Amino acid sequence: MAQLLTDGEIDAALSDLPHWHRAGDALVRTIESPTFPDAIALVGRVAEIAEEAQHHPDIDIRWRKVTYSLSTHSAGGITAADPDLAHKIDSLAGP
């Protein structure tokens, strides 16, 4: 089973992820796209990398705003897989 990160390790990871914040046992980012189809297309690209990584975000879609919530369900909290996926989502979303 994957190891939970400590609070300090989570803070350190977040210092390298300025678009993300911690909400309890998850890392969270909301991405606003120019249009609803753009937002859905981004969700599709995130789905591909999530499937490759076998690590899947919770996704809340509200028109052009999509909130990605990353947590390792099997471990009951944040593991290294979560900041890893956050970086991959950032690379798709742009600045």
Ligand SMILES: C[C@H](O)[C@H](O)[C@H]1CNC2=NC(N)=NC(=O)C2=N1
């Ligand atoms: C077997 C497979 O790797 C696991 O069920 C994965 C799938 N995707 C997952 N995604 C997330 N976010 N947490 C998990 O614990 C998890 N488990």
